[in-house]
Amino acid sequence: MAKAPVLTPRAEDFPRWYQDVLNKAELADNGPVRGTMVIRPYGYAIWERMQAEVDARIKTAGAQNAYFPLFIPESYLQREAEHVEGFSPELAVVTHAGGKDLEEPVVVRPTSETVIGEFMAKWTQSYRDLPLLLNQWANVVRWELRPRVFLRTSEFLWQEGHTAHASEQDARAYAVRILHEVYEDFMRNVLAIPVVVGRKTARERFAGATNTMTCEAMTGDGKALQMGTSHELGQNFARAFGIEFLDESGVRQLAWTTSWGVSTRMVGGLIMCHGDDAGLQVPPMLAPVQVVVLAVRDEGGVVERCRRLAEDLRAAGVRVELDARTDTSLGRRATDWELKGVPVRLELGPRDLADDAVTLVRRISGTKESTPLGAVVEAVQMALVGQQGELLDRALRRREDATAQVATVEEVVEAARSGWAALPWSVLGPEGEAALAQQGISVRCLVGPDGGVPVTDDAADLVAVVARAY
Amino acid sequence: MAKAPVLTPRAEDFPRWYQDVLNKAELADNGPVRGTMVIRPYGYAIWERMQAEVDARIKTAGAQNAYFPLFIPESYLQREAEHVEGFSPELAVVTHAGGKDLEEPVVVRPTSETVIGEFMAKWTQSYRDLPLLLNQWANVVRWELRPRVFLRTSEFLWQEGHTAHASEQDARAYAVRILHEVYEDFMRNVLAIPVVVGRKTARERFAGATNTMTCEAMTGDGKALQMGTSHELGQNFARAFGIEFLDESGVRQLAWTTSWGVSTRMVGGLIMCHGDDAGLQVPPMLAPVQVVVLAVRDEGGVVERCRRLAEDLRAAGVRVELDARTDTSLGRRATDWELKGVPVRLELGPRDLADDAVTLVRRISGTKESTPLGAVVEAVQMALVGQQGELLDRALRRREDATAQVATVEEVVEAARSGWAALPWSVLGPEGEAALAQQGISVRCLVGPDGGVPVTDDAADLVAVVARAY
Numbered sequence: 001m002a003k004a005p006v007l008t009p010r011a012e013d014f015p016r017w018y019q020d021v022l023n024k025a026e027l028a029d030n031g032p033v034r035g036t037m038v039i040r041p042y043g044y045a046i047w048e049r050m051q052a053e054v055d056a057r058i059k060t061a062g063a064q065n066a067y068f069p070l071f072i073p074e075s076y077l078q079r080e081a082e083h084v085e086g087f088s089p090e091l092a093v094v095t096h097a098g099g100k101d102l103e104e105p106v107v108v109r110p111t112s113e114t115v116i117g118e119f120m121a122k123w124t125q126s127y128r129d130l131p132l133l134l135n136q137w138a139n140v141v142r143w144e145l146r147p148r149v150f151l152r153t154s155e156f157l158w159q160e161g162h163t164a165h166a167s168e169q170d171a172r173a174y175a176v177r178i179l180h181e182v183y184e185d186f187m188r189n190v191l192a193i194p195v196v197v198g199r200k201t202a203r204e205r206f207a208g209a210t211n212t213m214t215c216e217a218m219t220g221d222g223k224a225l226q227m228g229t230s231h232e233l234g235q236n237f238a239r240a241f242g243i244e245f246l247d248e249s250g251v252r253q254l255a256w257t258t259s260w261g262v263s264t265r266m267v268g269g270l271i272m273c274h275g276d277d278a279g280l281q282v283p284p285m286l287a288p289v290q291v292v293v294l295a296v297r298d299e300g301g302v303v304e305r306c307r308r309l310a311e312d313l314r315a316a317g318v319r320v321e322l323d324a325r326t327d328t329s330l331g332r333r334a335t336d337w338e339l340k341g342v343p344v345r346l347e348l349g350p351r352d353l354a355d356d357a358v359t360l361v362r363r364i365s366g367t368k369e370s371t372p373l374g375a376v377v378e379a380v381q382m383a384l385v386g387q388q389g390e391l392l393d394r395a396l397r398r399r400e401d402a403t404a405q406v407a408t409v410e411e412v413v414e415a416a417r418s419g420w421a422a423l424p425w426s427v428l429g430p431e432g433e434a435a436l437a438q439q440g441i442s443v444r445c446l447v448g449p450d451g452g453v454p455v456t457d458d459a460a461d462l463v464a465v466v467a468r469a470y
Numbered sequence: 471m472a473k474a475p476v477l478t479p480r481a482e483d484f485p486r487w488y489q490d491v492l493n494k495a496e497l498a499d500n501g502p503v504r505g506t507m508v509i510r511p512y513g514y515a516i517w518e519r520m521q522a523e524v525d526a527r528i529k530t531a532g533a534q535n536a537y538f539p540l541f542i543p544e545s546y547l548q549r550e551a552e553h554v555e556g557f558s559p560e561l562a563v564v565t566h567a568g569g570k571d572l573e574e575p576v577v578v579r580p581t582s583e584t585v586i587g588e589f590m591a592k593w594t595q596s597y598r599d600l601p602l603l604l605n606q607w608a609n610v611v612r613w614e615l616r617p618r619v620f621l622r623t624s625e626f627l628w629q630e631g632h633t634a635h636a637s638e639q640d641a642r643a644y645a646v647r648i649l650h651e652v653y654e655d656f657m658r659n660v661l662a663i664p665v666v667v668g669r670k671t672a673r674e675r676f677a678g679a680t681n682t683m684t685c686e687a688m689t690g691d692g693k694a695l696q697m698g699t700s701h702e703l704g705q706n707f708a709r710a711f712g713i714e715f716l717d718e719s720g721v722r723q724l725a726w727t728t729s730w731g732v733s734t735r736m737v738g739g740l741i742m743c744h745g746d747d748a749g750l751q752v753p754p755m756l757a758p759v760q761v762v763v764l765a766v767r768d769e770g771g772v773v774e775r776c777r778r779l780a781e782d783l784r785a786a787g788v789r790v791e792l793d794a795r796t797d798t799s800l801g802r803r804a805t806d807w808e809l810k811g812v813p814v815r816l817e818l819g820p821r822d823l824a825d826d827a828v829t830l831v832r833r834i835s836g837t838k839e840s841t842p843l844g845a846v847v848e849a850v851q852m853a854l855v856g857q858q859g860e861l862l863d864r865a866l867r868r869r870e871d872a873t874a875q876v877a878t879v880e881e882v883v884e885a886a887r888s889g890w891a892a893l894p895w896s897v898l899g900p901e902g903e904a905a906l907a908q909q910g911i912s913v914r915c916l917v918g919p920d921g922g923v924p925v926t927d928d929a930a931d932l933v934a935v936v937a938r939a940y
């Protein structure tokens with residue numbers, strides 16, 4: 001008799017499979033207020049690893065962390081017309097506090113351009129104060145009508161970078177640097193997700209930006225997921241908040257600003273890009289638990305040997321956990337660790353111990369082999385490197401296989417049933433884009449003929465990457 | 471002519487001195503919504519170091535990080551009578567979201583016992599699920615009528631630990647463990663603040679707790695500052711939220727819970743405990759910048775040598791910054807680094823370079839000496855250890871000198887003008903406590919005759935530590 005599947009198979013119902021993974025791998029729950037989420041310890045450990053990797057890259061790019069208030073006066077949002085128009089429908093408003101009604105209601109930040117703009121204006125006097133490179137890790141609130149845990153929640157966690165520069169070129173270069181050196185590098189080399197990096201069309205731009213650049217991932221069901229964005233804000237916010245400086249010749253100038261962010265949505269992306277019918281698959285570079293050592297039975301010093309093995313691995317810099325719950329069957333525990341997507345499993349029982357060996361199981365390739373105990377640390381390290389590469393290769397192959405090079409709008413609709421389409425932007429144009437939007441298909445981004453990020457959206461040879469999106 | 475002081479002298483106006491340090495050391499600003507704050511990069515770097523040290527200790531104590539929603543249904547708070555009574559006057563309430571009025575208003579979390587209680591109930595079935603040890607790093611909101619940056623703000627950042635246990639003894643032992651191994655250890659050995667650790671009286675207990683334990687620091691003006699608390703919540707929240715489990719004999723039991731937290735208030739404590747008339751003094755173990763290397767002039771390879779020196783120190787694990795702003799005077803820059811409280815300053819000019827030496831200045835002891843360049847890494851490491859010890863010794867001496875052992879309530883009032891008082895709790899009692907409260911003096915905590923934390927507040931030989939408090 002075949003084993004009943006632990007999860008709804010992806011091919012049967014992808015959204016239900018996603019929900020099953022959240023529950024069974026103990027990643028997250030719905031919160032009591034509609035659209036909010038509870039991130040459980042394993043889900044949060046994944047987020048902490050994402051934070052550590054992104055934060056290190058942000059610091060290398062020269063930005064400093066700071067913290068700005070959750071509550072923003074309603075009047076601040078009014079100051080930038082497109083910004084308030086974009087965010088108004090999603091705002092949560094505090095009208096009552098400290099036992100009485102507030103004179104001016106305050107909004108719970110949906111993003112912090114406005115309040116940070118106010119302080120940038122205060123801190124910027126001379127060109128010597130620029131560039132001003134700030135970042136914050138924070139929660140933000142955007143009321144969601146169709147919430148989905150990690151992907152679209154009324155409250156989510158993110159980092160938001162905000163910078164001010166003395167020239168447009170400097171602002172642009174920094175927004176592009178963050179896009180590639182922080183986001184794309186992290187997603188490709190840590191998450192093993194080969195994102196397509198490009199420029200948003202005017203229709204898809206951030207409210208208040210002059211240019212939005214994006215990293216787009218392909219999900220297991222061939223849709224697209226926006227994983228992070230970097231915006232040039234031109235002088236829009238500088239004008240609204242008075243971010244001015246005296247240049248080298250003593251002339252007062254308006255600054256140029258940028259903003260950029262990635263969020264807990266990336267945890268959803270990780271699940272959707274790499275998960276299979278057995279659960280999550282976490283790339284080794286990211287994994288909070290890279291290796292689990294399973295004691296098969298509490299017999300003949302097995303548990304003690306497993307503990308030593310875990311210590312040896314930890315000493316070698318491997319993130320390892322010991323599973324000595326020998327009162328639960330090995331099969332059940334192996335299934336749990338597969339659900340959680342731990343890249344390498346070491347199983348050690350009395351028979352292995354007698355052979356001075358351990359069974360090494362790779363989550364991603366699914367291969368299994370007996371390894372001498374004396375060589376296990378090195379074997380694990382090689383397996384981790386190998387699994388990282390395999391995950392990226394697989395995702396890259398899938399993205400290539402599921403992206404159709406097409407020439408007409410009709411072909412886009414056909415291709416978008418199961419994957420992405422790429423076609424000349426000159427063929428599609430804003431009108432074709434609007435027509436596709438009627439069918440729930442959007443231009444994810446424009447890329448240059450060489451795959452680079454275009455500086456404008458009206459060059460002749462741009463390629464539009466088009467898909468259904470989460 | 472004497473130099474004009476950079477800061478208001480502490481003896482002249484302590485609160486104004488505090489405000490001056492916040493501004494001049496670029497630690498924080500007031501936010502636009504009354505009672506909120508902006509934590510600037512240097513202030514935030516200090517908070518990040520606090521987070522890292524506390525987080526490591528929390529993980530060692532076995533708790534796992536998670537994240538629960540900012541928004542809590544109003545009805546949740548109603549379920550624990552004392553809890554809602556304690557927090558109602560401070561709540562911020564969202565009544566409008568997503569473009570319409572909410573059916574049930576939601577409160578912005580003032581603390582998360584209620585929402586976490588709800589999920590603990592969901593996740594706890596059997597004694598095998600206990601203890602359940604959770605922690606979260608988050609922002610919380612408690613509307614403040616008399617705000618003061620870092621000390622009392624309407625929004626602040628903190629960690630809140632929440633745990634559920636199978637027995638009262640186990641819950642108590644864990645709350646005590648956190649108090650000593652996480653909070654007291656961090657405050658004494660990293661912050662160099664010799665906190666007094668004790669038990670709160672019934673009057674000062676957390677709303678909903680059966681026992682509150684606290685770490686109390688002495689400020690530079692002889693007042694007290696509560697730096698962190700650890701609570702036993704008995705079965706109050708378990709009853710309100712149904713946190714139940716089947717014990718080993720299959721009988722349904724109510725769990726016992728704890729909660730515990732420290733916040734950005736500790737940054738205020740750091741300033742108030744260690745600051746002097748020249749600015750902040752940051753203990754080396756905490757300092758985000760332990761050493762600054764100042765190039766005196768850009769002449770004869772000085773800047774290049776400073777850069778190498780900074781690299782050597784970084785390679786030795788020292789957190790170091792290079793200050794090569796040679797267009798600003800050395801005096802001005804030295805004053806700035808003193809304001810920021812960086813423990814060690816290395817000044818290198820052409821003359822020093824000719825002597826193959828560097829001037830090493832200690833912020834805390836104020837001593838200065840020429841050190842051979844070849845021996846500077848070792849000299850810096852010794853200076854850091856020395857400055858850490860000196861800061862703790864000094865704070866300990868001040869606390870001892872400014873704590874009067876008294877025998878009557880009248881003497882307490884006199885002592886509390888400039889410091890703390892200690893007297894037998896049997897002499898003071900709840901009535902004396904109420905009388906002192908009329909004069910703005912409170913019992914900070916009760917300690918045992920041996921200095922330990924008492925298990926009850928009605929033992930015969932308890933000592934009450936009494937002071938004015940921030």
